Amino acid sequence: MKKWVASPTNGYDRYLYHQGTHYASYTFLGGHLGVEDGQEGARFAVWAPRAQRVSVVGDFNGWDGRKHRLSKMPDSGIWSAFVPGLKEGDIYKYELVTSQGALSLKADPFAFWAEKKPKTASRLCDLQSYSWQDQAWQAKQTAEDHFARPMLIYEVHLGSWRQHGYEEYYSYQELTEELVDYVVEMGYTHIELLPVMEHPFDGSWGYQTMGYYAATSRHGHPRDFMAFIDRCHQHGIGVILDWVPGHFVKDDPGLRLFDGTPCYEYEEARRAENKGWGTSNFDLGKTEVQSFLISNALFWLDVFHLDGLRVDAVASMLYLDYGREPGEWNPNSQGGRENLEGIAFLRKLNKEIFARFPGALMMAEESTAWPLVTMPTYLGGLGFNYKWNMGWMNDMLRYMKEDPIHRKYHHNLVTFSFMYAFSENFVLPLSHDEVVHGKHSLLDKMPGDYWQMFANLRALLGYMMGHPGKKLLFMGYEFGQFIEWKYDEDLDWHLLDYPMHRQMWEYSKALNHFYTENPSLWELDQSWSGFSWIDANDSEQSVLSFIRRGKDATDFLLVVVNFTPVVREAYRIGVPEPGAYVEVFNSDDPKWGGSGQANEGPIEAEPEPWHNREHSLELRLPPLATIFLRKVQDTERNLSWEG
Numbered sequence: 066m067k068k069w070v071a072s073p074t075n076g077y078d079r080y081l082y083h084q085g086t087h088y089a090s091y092t093f094l095g096g097h098l099g100v101e102d103g104q105e106g107a108r109f110a111v112w113a114p115r116a117q118r119v120s121v122v123g124d125f126n127g128w129d130g131r132k133h134r135l136s137k138m139p140d141s142g143i144w145s146a147f148v149p150g151l152k153e154g155d156i157y158k159y160e161l162v163t164s165q166g167a168l169s170l171k172a173d174p175f176a177f178w179a180e181k182k183p184k185t186a187s188r189l190c191d192l193q194s195y196s197w198q199d200q201a202w203q204a205k206q207t208a209e210d211h212f213a214r215p216m217l218i219y220e221v222h223l224g225s226w227r228q229h230g231y232e233e234y235y236s237y238q239e240l241t242e243e244l245v246d247y248v249v250e251m252g253y254t255h256i257e258l259l260p261v262m263e264h265p266f267d268g269s270w271g272y273q274t275m276g277y278y279a280a281t282s283r284h285g286h287p288r289d290f291m292a293f294i295d296r297c298h299q300h301g302i303g304v305i306l307d308w309v310p311g312h313f314v315k316d317d318p319g320l321r322l323f324d325g326t327p328c329y330e331y332e333e334a335r336r337a338e339n340k341g342w343g344t345s346n347f348d349l350g351k352t353e354v355q356s357f358l359i360s361n362a363l364f365w366l367d368v369f370h371l372d373g374l375r376v377d378a379v380a381s382m383l384y385l386d387y388g389r390e391p392g393e394w395n396p397n398s399q400g401g402r403e404n405l406e407g408i409a410f411l412r413k414l415n416k417e418i419f420a421r422f423p424g425a426l427m428m429a430e431e432s433t434a435w436p437l438v439t440m441p442t443y444l445g446g447l448g449f450n451y452k453w454n455m456g457w458m459n460d461m462l463r464y465m466k467e468d469p470i471h472r473k474y475h476h477n478l479v480t481f482s483f484m485y486a487f488s489e490n491f492v493l494p495l496s497h498d499e500v501v502h503g504k505h506s507l508l509d510k511m512p513g514d515y516w517q518m519f520a521n522l523r524a525l526l527g528y529m530m531g532h533p534g535k536k537l538l539f540m541g542y543e544f545g546q547f548i549e550w551k552y553d554e555d556l557d558w559h560l561l562d563y564p565m566h567r568q569m570w571e572y573s574k575a576l577n578h579f580y581t582e583n584p585s586l587w588e589l590d591q592s593w594s595g596f597s598w599i600d601a602n603d604s605e606q607s608v609l610s611f612i613r614r615g616k617d618a619t620d621f622l623l624v625v626v627n628f629t630p631v632v633r634e635a636y637r638i639g640v641p642e643p644g645a646y647v648e649v650f651n652s653d654d655p656k657w658g659g660s661g662q663a664n665e666g667p668i669e670a671e672p673e674p675w676h677n678r679e680h681s682l683e684l685r686l687p688p689l690a691t692i693f694l695r696k697v698q699d700t701e702r703n704l705s706w707e708g
Contacts, residue, residue, distance in 0.1 A: 104150075105152075113161055158170045159171045161324055167325060199294075203298075220256075236285045237284045257307065275313070298370065321345045327348070366418070473604045486596070501549055507545075521689050527691025530691075533591075569657070609628070639675040644670055650692065653689075663685070
């Protein structure tokens with residue numbers, strides 16, 4: 066393996082970086098341990114085009130910028146020097162004299178490791194010494210089509226999943242042992258991590274990034290994070306990372322005004338300022354920024370073996386007026402509100418990602434109606450392969466908050482998502498954003514008494530598993546976290562000592578496994594061939610019924626949801642084929658805290674036309690519940706579901 070060492074003589078690297086086409090910039094920029102002229106030490110290289118002087122400082126030279134000055138490379142804004150005697154773990158910063166003569170200290174934009182907050186210095190780190198053991202996983206990901214596989218994502222904030230005490234974080238090693246086993250037990254297929262890149266402020270949840278190449282030191286060494294990902298893969302779990310290419314933290318040691326002038330941000334102060342989030346916006350049209358960000362995306366996929374990226378706040382990169390009032394933005398060259406540079410960057414990003422990692426998961430958190438988000442770039446799309454369905458999430462949470470007696474007046478909120486369900490490749494999210502800032506926890510959003518709140522939540526999750534699209538659920542939903550998520554405290558795991566929360570946890574586990582074990586719920590997620598209505602229009606009774614199909618013509622499930630607390634006897638639905646049907650999953654099962662209303666034994670379809678079908682079933686619909694039924698095949702006898 067070639068060692069990553071910044072080379073002052075490699076003009077080609079510098080050329081590509083300035084052209085915006087160096088997609089492994091981390092191999093020559095930053096601080097790299099190595100040997101030069103027979104001496105062990107570290108080579109440093111940094112882009113600071115308008116600085117008068119750049120030095121590297123640290124404990125090794127008493128933080129004296131006069132001792133190790135960097136040389137500016139010819140025809141370049143890149144500075145470089147070799148410092149002998151340095152080793153892994155040594156801390157450093159760049160001391161810059163700006164064009165105005167001011168002195169500033171900056172963390173290394175390409176550092177692989179950083180001091181633990183509140184300190185902000187960079188650390189030398191060797192990432193190439195880790196020995197990966199996930200070859201079988203990598204081969205499987207290359208060979209399989211993820212669209213035709215189950216995808217049930219557990220969204221996690223590492224700092225608050227579990228803690229030893231207030232801000233006493235679990236280490237990567239502890240998370241490797243506990244979180245991975247938990248995810249396997251619960252039946253999730255993927256973990257999605259809120260940003261783990263180094264950030265100074267816990268309250269940003271990682272979304273105000275300072276060290277784009279550094280896994281946060283809150284939990285230990287970056288190689289320990291590699292071990293976490295490795296063990297996930299060895300246990301069949303994919304890992305997705307939240308990534309923030311739109312904006313960055315404004316703290317002094319970070320990227321803002323890096324050499325005293327706008328380097329990474331827009332030259333125009335108004336455009337550089339992200340008032341809504343208190344951050345600075347990347348200038349996505351600047352070629353060096355493109356090299357920096359695309360290299361960073363590929364770095365996490367290549368070096369850390371991550372399976373994909375969830376790209377944060379895509380809308381903020383698509384629209385010039387995002388979060389801005391009239392008069393706070395200028396139209397593009399064509400007179401529109403679209404950010405042409407941002408659009409071009411996203412297409413370039415995805416094109417390069419898939420050229421190198423065809424099986425990568427590139428997910429857009431895009432909250433508008435921008436077209437063709439998940440279409441390939443050569444067809445005019447943005448090039449992602451998944452988009453968060455924010456419309457579904459918002460509609461469903463509005464609907465579920467309604468008292469069941471009023472839901473019949475809002476039935477369109479449940480059905481509207483099917484009008485566009487196959488216009489993009491969707492992930493259905495119930496994410497962290499919905500359980501903070503006074504929005505209440507998912508359980509606490511549910512109306513009714515104590516029992517009805519849990520029943521509503523079970524029904525919602527059951528309906529979600531039946532709805533086309535991949536799934537994502539934030540940590541704590543699985544056992545009915547009752548208070549809002551707090552980034553600085555761990556989840557209320559003690560709730561598992563209470564029967565209803567324990568039963569909710571058992572329900573979530575059973576539902577997860579039911580989803581992953583039934584191909585009809587995921588094989589044809591992106592096609593109308595995997596879905597058909599039974600009845601979308603029973604608003605009066607707030608009942609929804611539909612069919613999910615797999616690739617095998619005999620493989621289908623009936624999904625029926627009763628969004629009211631009324632038991633509906635003799636409820637008739639049309640079915641696609643004659644024969645006997647059996648209830649295989651019922652969210653109202655007593656073992657999960659339900660009332661026990663069920664359809665016992667096989668139910669023979671009757672030759673009574675209903676819902677434009679020749680045969681129909683008469684069912685008992687449990688209160689506030691989702692049920693799944695499937696046809697009994699001729700080869701089956703005494704079918705039962707054990708959960």
